[in-house]
Amino acid sequence: MSQYYSPGMLDTDNTLKLALFPLSPTEPWSPEEVERKMDRIVADIRNASCVEAIGKSMCLTPYSRPEEMNPWDSIRIEGKQMKVFIKQVDGHMQKVFSPRMEEGEWLTDDMCLEDGSFPVVVTRQLIDEVGWTTGMGRKIYFRGMKFTVVGIVAGIKQEVLLPSPPMLIMSMYVPYQNGYGAEYAVRVKEGEEDAFRDLIQKEVDKMMGKDNVMLWIGDVAKWKVNDMQDTFITLLAIGVPTIFLLVFAFIGTFGLFWLYSSKRRKEFALRLVVGSTCGGLFRFVVLEGVLLTLIALVPGCILFCWVYPFSMENLMALGAACAVMMLFSVFSAWWPAYQVSKVNPIEAMREE
Structure with missing residues (x-):
């Protein structure tokens, strides 16, 4: 562009x-x-x-x-x-x-x-x-x-x-x-x-x-x-597998957050019992996912500084990658956080 x-x-x-x-x-x-x-x-x-x-x-x-x-x-x-x-x-x-x-x-x-x-x-x-x-x-x-x-x-x-x-x-x-x-x-x-x-x-x-x-x-x-035809074909050859990669990455990220939240239902139920609100619990789960993503981005950014020269294009690529990961994190955590905020403490405490 x-x-x-x-x-x-x-x-x-x-x-x-x-x-x-x-x-x-x-x-x-x-x-x-x-x-x-x-x-x-x-x-x-x-x-x-x-x-x-x-x-x-x-x-x-x-x-x-x-x-x-x-x-x-x-x-x-x-x-x-x-x-x-x-x-x-x-x-x-x-x-x-x-x-x-x-x-x-x-x-x-x-x-x-x-x-x-x-x-x-x-x-x-x-x-x-x-x-x-x-x-x-x-x-x-x-x-x-x-x-x-x-x-x-x-x-x-x-x-x-x-x-x-x-x-x-x-x-x-x-x-x-x-x-x-x-x-x-x-x-x-x-x-x-x-x-x-x-x-x-x-x-x-x-x-x-x-x-x-x-x-x-x-x-x-x-x-x-x-x-522009040759360039378009090259971008298409890169873009198609990239789209599949992003879709599968989103599915994998969503699955991990869903599994992570499902295993902690009792913890979330206790938080509700001791006074946490549904909205506060929702924000807690989303922010926790964002924090985990930020921690995971640190080694990637270090590797970027080691491998790639500093230029406007490379910095824009790094920014785009970080933005995509943050979006994945927020959207992947949103549905599990919504389900957690609606949990019934009595039913969750009875679960084995």
């Missing part, structure tokens, strides 16, 4: 990734020409009723490839060398994936600022790794170009359970070459996916011909589910 909710999860509901693949040998379109035609199609459908936002980027769409396959570079910032992932976007991509802005604003399609530098958005992870207390307005020099930080995002995760890395997000119009082509992503309105698919297929056929290219559409939300 800590990994899943780490900063940088993009909103992928109702989002699709688009791509065109030339098919006809009689139309030898270059990648640049395909990109220009796709730009025209995107401009034509941007204001369609089924489209909330559509934009163009370079490797921003999450879950489409493993993180290590995304473009990155080694950058020196204020004397510190670091690995930084590089993204390029247009001004519409913020509405498509809704990255959370902490400071400043998203990029526009204006390529340069007044001082001649290029605007850039960075992730909070880059700010923290460099050690800046304030990131806005900072200058970053990269491949002979000067950039100015105009915005800071909480993070951009490319895989569900991996943290967001340090990242530079620059405009699509910055002359940065890395061998990756442009990608297109769209956020469609709820329930309008089929209408959008029909619309863009018609536009592609009209612009490039029915048999010349293949339109490919990927559902980003489904990729997110697939990205």
Whole structure:
């Protein structure tokens, strides 16, 4: 859960990734020409009723490839060398994936600022790794170009359970070459996916011909589910036997408390005779079970300190284990304590 909710999860509901693949040998379109035609199609459908936002980027769409396959570079910032992932976007991509802005604003399609530098958005992870207390307005020099930080995002995760890395997000119009082509992503309105698919297929056929290219559409939300599939299977393999273990542990704990209380009926009857109330006897049995559980937890905690390193995850696991044992103790002792509080002293004293 800590990994899943780490900063940088993009909103992928109702989002699709688009791509065109030339098919006809009689139309030898270059990648640049395909990109220009796709730009025209995107401009034509941007204001369609089924489209909330559509934009163009370079490797921003999450879950489409493993993180290590995304473009990155080694950058020196204020004397510190670091690995930084590089993204390029247009001004519409913020509405498509809704990255959370902490400071400043998203990029526009204006390529340069007044001082001649290029605007850039960075992730909070880059700010923290460099050690800046304030990131806005900072200058970053990269491949002979000067950039100015105009915005800071909480993070951009490319895989569900991996943290967001340090990242530079620059405009699509910055002359940065890395061998990756442009990608297109769209956020469609709820329930309008089929209408959008029909619309863009018609536009592609009209612009490039029915048999010349293949339109490919990927559902980003489904990729997110697939990205978590292996982890889910692993957790399921751990969870099923754990649930059985907890059930049998509860049954065993309940049985021990029940047997323990049944053998002490005369003692409890005497307590009632000498003035103990039913409520007081009930609390006595429950607290006794809790005390026994606390004593039993001591060697477990000592073993934990000996075996496991101190970390937030391990301490949370220890706390969860202790909480489960305390719940088992209370619920296992509750019914025997209730039966003890209702015991008839005369009948209990007659028992052999």
